[in-house]
Amino acid sequence: MQPASKHTNIAMGIDIHFVTIPPSPAPIPIPHPFIGMIFDPMDYIPVIGTNVYVNNQKRANAGTMATLGTIKHFPLGAGFYPATMPLIDHEGLHFFGSKTVEVDSSYFSVASYNMMTCSCIGIPLGSPNMYTPTTTTIPIPAGPPVIVGGPQVPDLMGVVMKLAMLGGLKFLMKFGGKTFKKLAKKLKKGCNCPS
Secondary structure: OEEEOEOOOEEEEEEEEEEEOOOOOOOEEEEEEEEEEEOOHHHHOOOOOOOOEEOOEEEOEOOOEEEEOOOOOOOOOOEEOHHHHHHOOOEEEEOEEEOOOEEOOEEEOEOOOEEEEEEOOOEEOOOOOEEEEEEEEEOOOOOOOOEEOOOEEEOHHHHHHHHHHHHHHHHHHHHHHHHHHHHHHHHHHHOOOOO
16 A cells, blocks of 8 residues: 555656767767656646546546656757657656556556656657656655555556547647638638738
8 A cells, every 4th residue: 555646746767868979979878867746737627637636636547647847858968869859758657556446547546656757768658759667756745645555557558548638639739720720811811900
């Protein structure tokens, strides 16, 4: 039994990214620190977000994202190797959850368990991004303890559903943006507004 994971818990770990170090043109794998917090904007959207709280914070289950504190990694070298730039996602996600406790149709994650974070070497969860379980979460006490029992197992379905939803949202934003621009152009043309 371990404390439940929630938003604003600290995520600390190491990611492996390829950098260039002059004069060598070859990529060199260098560990980069991942220091961030669990924060998934999707959980705050009405209807599709969560309504489960742990000590007045949104819950974190398998598939909940973690954001890097600096928003993007800083290369520890001359720069990131250009061929591996699309692999750097600058985020992580809960991958493990309790087999016996489900929240919002996914396994409930516990604090102090490994998270998957972006790496240039690892498991390809999202195309072309790769992840490795080299980050752990540090619970921040904010009230009475909420304990989650049961064995921690990977929740592949929860993570796949989360990544599919993010891919669908990216498509909608791209399609919606183009549609909005066309609509704005037609409205502007129809009102005889000055440019």
